[in-house]
Amino acid sequence: NAGVTQTPKFRILKIGQSMTLQCTQDMNHNYMYWYRQDPGMGLKLIYYSVGAGITDKGEVPNGYNVSRSTTEDFPLRLELAAPSQTSVYFCASSYSISGETGGYFGPGTRLTVL
Amino acid sequence: SQKIEQNSEALNIQEGKTATLTCNYTNYSPAYLQWYRQDPGRGPVFLLLIRENEKEKRKERLKVTFDTTLKQSLFHITASQPADSATYLCALDPGGGSYIPTFGRGTSLIVHP
Numbered sequence: 001n002a003g004v005t006q007t008p009k010f011r012i013l014k015i016g017q018s019m020t021l022q023c024t025q026d027m028n029h030n031y032m033y034w035y036r037q038d039p040g041m042g043l044k045l046i047y048y049s050v051g052a053g054i055t056d057k058g059e060v061p062n063g064y065n066v067s068r069s070t071t072e073d074f075p076l077r078l079e080l081a082a083p084s085q086t087s088v089y090f091c092a093s094s095y096s097i098s099g100e101t102g103g104y105f106g107p108g109t110r111l112t113v114l
Numbered sequence: 115s116q117k118i119e120q121n122s123e124a125l126n127i128q129e130g131k132t133a134t135l136t137c138n139y140t141n142y143s144p145a146y147l148q149w150y151r152q153d154p155g156r157g158p159v160f161l162l163l164i165r166e167n168e169k170e171k172r173k174e175r176l177k178v179t180f181d182t183t184l185k186q187s188l189f190h191i192t193a194s195q196p197a198d199s200a201t202y203l204c205a206l207d208p209g210g211g212s213y214i215p216t217f218g219r220g221t222s223l224i225v226h227p
Contacts, residue, residue: 004157031213042118042203043158043217058214090157094213102148102160102205103215 001026004106006091012112013081021076022068023091027089031094032074033103034066036087043090049074081113116141118218121174122131127194127223135189135221137204142216147180147187152201152220161202162189191226194225 004046007022007076025032030051035043035101042088063085065077074093078085122194127133137147140165144165150158164171164180164187177190191198191206201222 033214035217040122040219042219045214045216048214051193102150102163103158103213104160105157108155108157 003027004091004093004104006089006109008043008081008105008109010110012110012114013078014114015081015083017081018077018079019081019111021078021091021111023076023106024072025074025075025091025093026072027093027095027104028071029093029095031073031103032033032068033062033092033094034074034076035092036060037090037108038073038087046076046089057060083113085111086113087111116216118142118204118216120167120202120204120218121221122219124224126226129195129227131194133194133198133225135202135222137187137218138186139185139188142185142206143182144210144214146207147178148177148203148205148207148215149176149189150186150203151218158203162199167185169213170180187204191223194223196227198223199223199225 004025021049033048034046041101047066049055090108091106094103117140148163151162153156164178175192179188198205202222203215203220207215
């Protein structure tokens with residue numbers, strides 16, 4: 001299994017541009033998440049999904065959108081990028097609704113908005 | 115409001131000693147508490163999970179304790195090695211049929227040879 005894969009690894013955007021961060025998992029996990037991590041800070045939950053077709057907001061959803069059309073894919077869309085969205089973005093997945101085994105994280109996407 | 119606290123200062127220890135990291139929380143009743151390891155430039159890696167009705171859990175050189183009265187978890191690495199140097203994150207999960215963990219900021223551990 002490849003686990004959780006994310007593309008791209010790095011990206012520089014200009015203010016006002018849009019982009020989609022891709023996330024795919026091959027473990028047949030129901031739960032998927034998007035987090036952002038700023039320097040010296042913890043992971044902040046942006047959006048999550050409990051299954052295909054179901055998404056919900058996390059702690060910091062403003063400026064982002066998600067979709068979950070398949071179990072495997074959970075893309076994160078940034079519309080009208082702002083400097084405040086400069087961060088490292090992590091996608092994660094889990095197959096247990098009881099949290100018994102923890103989450104599997106992707107390698108991250110480092111985004112800079114200038 | 116809910117709060118998870120981990121030491122923001124790095125923990126420096128000598129190789130072979132036991133490292134102890136702390137995770138405190140307030141206004142929270144987690145059903146599960148997890149510990150992750152994060153290396154620079156990488157995503158977190160799950161290490162251990164402990165349930166609210168468990169006092170202690172071990173895995174090889176790792177030991178986690180969970181005191182719901184003190185609202186605290188301790189994470190121990192025995193016989194520490196320089197390769198254990200990383201940032202360690204705790205995450206709290208309220209349970210109740212959903213798995214939406216909240217993460218602390220993490221504590222950096224530096225093991226000196």
